[in-house]
Amino acid sequence: MMEAGAGPANEAPAAIDPATARAYWSKTSALMWIVLAIWFLAGFVVHIFAPSLNEIRVLGFPLGFYMAAQGSLIVFVVGLFWFARRQNQIDEEFGVQEDL
């Protein structure tokens, strides 16, 4: 016997009209592709240019080395906080956020 409120599996599914659900999902997908593009640029593309970036030095760091050791990581961290904020805004815009 399941008791009420034990987890999402036991709650009634939300009644959301299909048009809103579609619009919500297309906006969510668009955000996903944007973040995926940032991931690809910071994770791979910029490092292809590491040999030439290394010609530039900042505070002793060769720039290509710096990007792989720190620059891209900062992009990942900031990117994820931005993503969480942006996705929460989208949830609220369509009224599909959780009721807490």
Add this chain to the structure above:
Amino acid sequence: MSASSTGGKDPFISNLNKIYAGYTGGFIGFVIILGILEQMGVPDRIIGYMFVFLTIGVYAYIGIISRTAQVAEYYVAGRRVPAIYNGMATGSDWMSAASFIGMAGSLYALGYGGLAFILGWTGGYMLVAILLAPYLRKFGQYTVPDFLGARFGGNFARSIGVVVLVTASFVYVVAQIVGVGIITQRFLDVSFGVAVFLGLAGILVCSMLGGMRAVTWTQVAQYIILIIAYLIPAILMSVKVTGVPVPQLMYGFALERIEGLEAAFRAAGQTPPPGVIGFHSAPFVGANGQFSMSAAVNFFALVFCLMVGTAALPHILMRYFTTPSVREARNSVAWSLFFIFLLYFTAPAYAAFGKLEIYQNFINQPIASLPEWVKNWQIMSPYGVPWINIVDTNNDGILQWSEFRIHPDVVVLATPEIAGMPYVIAGMVAAGGLAAALSTADGLLLALANALSHDVYYKMVNPNAPTKQRLIIARVLLIVVALFAAWTAGNAGADILFLVAWAFSIAAAGLFAALVMGVWYKRTTNVGACLGMLVGYIVTSGYLMWSEFGGLSFLEVFGTKEAILAGARAGAGIATASAEFKAYAASIVANAATVQDGAMAWFGKALAGLGMSTDHVVLRGRVVARLWGINNISGGIFGVPLAFLTIYVVSQFTKAPSQAMQDFVESIRIPKGGVKLADSRAAVKE
């Protein structure tokens, strides 16, 4: 489920900040007291003991007070871990002995090449956050195979998930136990076998009574210790070299000086020691300092496999089942990455300052005048060479560049002594390494035991088992798995550490595609997903095994005759290889004139025009084959795209999922409301 685990105010949860602030202060106070004791003449050995036993004692205490008899507490910590704390717990769950002990060592040895680990082990969290974590949280059951079972038609998909999970997690947990053994052996002065079982006791006491709940709160405590232990030596070295206590900003100057010293050594006709690159900050170079296509391709392939593997390892994904909401799950991934970032952006600084200390103070000095600590580390490692190996190859009594050989795994542990810091710092670093290895081992063991107790026993064997029995089975399996892992670690020792990197490729190829397509592509069918997982898993593990243990026979199929001959020549010359293998390799060399291209050589040389030809490397006493010149550590680069392709193509030719299944996918995409299961048998009883 009782009110205490759903909404009721738990005094522990509402006082988290106070409790952990007090704990952090307590740990710092403890380090200061030990520092004073050291100055008063307490021997190093006692200080080592106090660090190891007191920290393990604290973890055990947390483990015992967090014991629980509720299923939801045991499997998902009651789903009320706040985002920041789940981030910290994920951070220490994630950062293993390999990150804490090994990574700065890899950077020391490989220079820019080692940054693939830094990028790969952070960037993967972007994939976790945008593709998986919020949706798995919304799905809201206990394990990753739960999702596969509910989405892809039941026990067959669930079983494949369990097999991939067990393969990837088991090799990983064995490596953690080896890591615990290495640290305990050095700081407690006991044999490796004893050290392994001591570590095991430390792991079990944290996880057995309280499951996920105990592991979560212990991991937060372990994160705090490991990050303090990592940052302090780096800060002290930065102050010593540059006068500024921000190592992450200041090591650029250390890099400049390392490059200068490397150039000076080269000008004097010296060479770097084996395994160490002579051009620390140059990207994609071979031993001669020139651009190497193979180095570049391997760099990106490794980054890719580590990122995708991160997003597919079940012990990480299951941490996001513990947050109170979907929204918190998203925030929690961001916090996880932030806490991991704190260590990862310090690691290259650690490596650079450590390397500078060694190059500046020890190279070209008389061997007789080396300080006392060198002797402490000249003990035999489980790899069969001393941790620090001073080999006076030219017998001139002076330590040349190539004569100082430090094993990458002890760079972090030995650096405090190398830089002349008090022993208390070395003890603290050891406690940090121990925390890193224990926390990851806890998470992995729990993932393994949960897959066996929840997915296999409860979901497949005995779905009517009462709660009490499920929890007993879960605990028994946890002990069985832990003992088996410790037994394997004790027997195989460090020879199996290279398998950790395989765990990423195997998880990536086996699980990632099915999980992502299950959420993002509604048309994904049960047959498509199951075939995709099987293809990814079999191709990747098959490639890894064949190229590693049968490298020469791999070349005989995919290699040109030149590649086969080169592999055979190398094989015949490996001193430690079996006589049978050497005789076989020698017979190929003797009949060189009759050697033909392999049957699939056209495939092996398909990318030769890009500088990527199928060849071999000699590693771990074996001839290891490399398809298109890609190291097998990045084997997932073949399996991941194949898995996606299989799922997509097969889904086009099989019957579309039912409307109920499509509704289920719709319902996990939307944070609000409950989940519409397509099959009510997939429901979880709490």
